[in-house]
Amino acid sequence: MERTWHDEAVDDRGLVDAVLSGDRDAFRFLVEREQVAIYRACLRILGRPHDAEDVAQESFVIAYRSLGTYRGDGALGGWLMRIATRQAFRRLGQRRETAELPPELPLGAPGSDPVAVTLAGERQREVRLAVAGLSEPYREVVALRFFGELTLDEIAQTTKRPLNTVKTHLRRGLERLRPVLGREVLA
Amino acid sequence: MSRRPFDPGELEELQGSAARDLEPTLTDLDRYLADTAEFPSPTFADRVMEAVEHEPLPRRGIFGALSLALSGPGGRGRTALLAATAAVAVLAVVAAGQLGNLVPNPNVGSSPSPSQVISPSAEPSPSLSPSPSPSPRPTRTPRQSASPTESEGPEGSDDGASGSPEASDDHGGDDNSGPGGGGDDDSSGPGSGSSGSSRHSGGSDDS
Numbered sequence: 001m002e003r004t005w006h007d008e009a010v011d012d013r014g015l016v017d018a019v020l021s022g023d024r025d026a027f028r029f030l031v032e033r034e035q036v037a038i039y040r041a042c043l044r045i046l047g048r049p050h051d052a053e054d055v056a057q058e059s060f061v062i063a064y065r066s067l068g069t070y071r072g073d074g075a076l077g078g079w080l081m082r083i084a085t086r087q088a089f090r091r092l093g094q095r096r097e098t099a100e101l102p103p104e105l106p107l108g109a110p111g112s113d114p115v116a117v118t119l120a121g122e123r124q125r126e127v128r129l130a131v132a133g134l135s136e137p138y139r140e141v142v143a144l145r146f147f148g149e150l151t152l153d154e155i156a157q158t159t160k161r162p163l164n165t166v167k168t169h170l171r172r173g174l175e176r177l178r179p180v181l182g183r184e185v186l187a
Numbered sequence: 188m189s190r191r192p193f194d195p196g197e198l199e200e201l202q203g204s205a206a207r208d209l210e211p212t213l214t215d216l217d218r219y220l221a222d223t224a225e226f227p228s229p230t231f232a233d234r235v236m237e238a239v240e241h242e243p244l245p246r247r248g249i250f251g252a253l254s255l256a257l258s259g260p261g262g263r264g265r266t267a268l269l270a271a272t273a274a275v276a277v278l279a280v281v282a283a284g285q286l287g288n289l290v291p292n293p294n295v296g297s298s299p300s301p302s303q304v305i306s307p308s309a310e311p312s313p314s315l316s317p318s319p320s321p322s323p324r325p326t327r328t329p330r331q332s333a334s335p336t337e338s339e340g341p342e343g344s345d346d347g348a349s350g351s352p353e354a355s356d357d358h359g360g361d362d363n364s365g366p367g368g369g370g371d372d373d374s375s376g377p378g379s380g381s382s383g384s385s386r387h388s389g390g391s392d393d394s
Contacts, residue, residue, distance in 0.1 A: 020247050027239065031232045039227040044219070053227055060235045067245045120222065127219040146216050149191045167198050174209050181215040 012076035019067055031060055034077050037149065038084045044147035045088035046095075047128050055091050059084035074157030081148040082158050085140065092132055130180040138173030141166055192217055 010029070018026035038059060043052035063080050070079055131142055140159070144150045152170065156163040193213055195206045 020245055022244055024236070028232060028236055031235045035227050035231055039231065040223060040225065043225060044223050049225070053231060056227065057235050057238060061238050061242065064239050064242060065245055068247045123215070124219055124222060127215060146193065146220060151191065152197055171198050174212055178209060178212045181212045
């Protein structure tokens with residue numbers, strides 16, 4: 001009987017080994033398992049679904065090419081997420097440098113009330129800009145924790161930093177966001 | 188996929204007033220995450236697979252190769268074999284280094300080989316002799332003068348015309364430092380540096 005990846009609990013190392021041995025189904029399984037998380041992280045950084053899919057796809061291709069360098073000392077999802085967030089921030093930087101595109105549409109528009117839609121869009125934009133404006137390493141840790149929804153342990157493993165360092169970076173990142181986020185938006 | 192809302196307890200040090208101060212920030216972030224909990228288009232995985240289809244098989248890194256060698260059947264035997272091979276290689280390198288120190292250099296302590304002897308020339312070669320100048324003025328004088336009135340140095344450097352002797356070429360520092368400017372260090376991270384050249388299949392036609 002043919003082996004299907006979806007049927008079994010797969011450890012990351014086994015999955016990577018299968019891909020490196022030429023098993024395309026294993027890579028498809030990986031894409032299907034991680035695509036939502038990766039796409040959402042890209043969307044939260046970039047704000048545009050089209051760009052988010054583009055960068056998410058690019059990240060999977062980069063991950064495929066460099067899968068041989070995955071050492072297995074952290075979750076594969078975290079490794080992928082780090083690639084994706086880096087690519088997304090890079091794309092964001094390129095977008096700013098090249099052209100001013102029309103503003104993003106608000107995501108998850110709450111109903112049809114145009115004022116609410118506008119406010120939601122403005123708030124989303126503020127969050128994106130605030131996080132993107134953080135300096136490293138705070139930006140990476142905040143993005144991985146909130147946009148990528150990794151646990152602090154996963155971030156520590158993925159970035160190869162001590163857990164306490166990650167916690168410090170996250171706290172400082174949040175403190176730097178405080179003046180920008182959490183203000184009441186007046187209608 | 189289940190969401191992982193942030194719990195201030197994740198940061199033990201974040202308690203009391205510090206936690207209260209950050210509450211609005213966390214609320215904003217949490218609301219943003221809820222608003223952006225969207226899904227990629229149904230064809231996303233197909234497009235990724237299509238993009239990867241023409242990629243060569245990724246090469247196994249040294250760590251992957253090692254772990255594969257150690258984890259396969261007969262792993263213990265392979266471990267011993269690998270360890271022995273590594274030990275022999277290290278010993279060989281060390282021995283070669285020692286040998287290099289022990290073996291006398293044939294050039295040391297003996298007379299220099301003829302190729303290294305510079306035969307003294309009895310008469311100065313014409314090229315080394317000062318060019319006969321009819322002028323009694325010493326030729327080195329202008330070279331040593333630091334007269335500010337000279338518009339061009341004795342070396343005849345091209346910089347003289349520009350008037351800026353320190354024409355360094357490191358102007359305009361890197362512009363990676365802007366917010367969100369992708370100023371990532373490219374040296375260490377996974378997949379870093381090799382961006383942009385992915386193949387995008389078809390237009391991503393989401394709304």
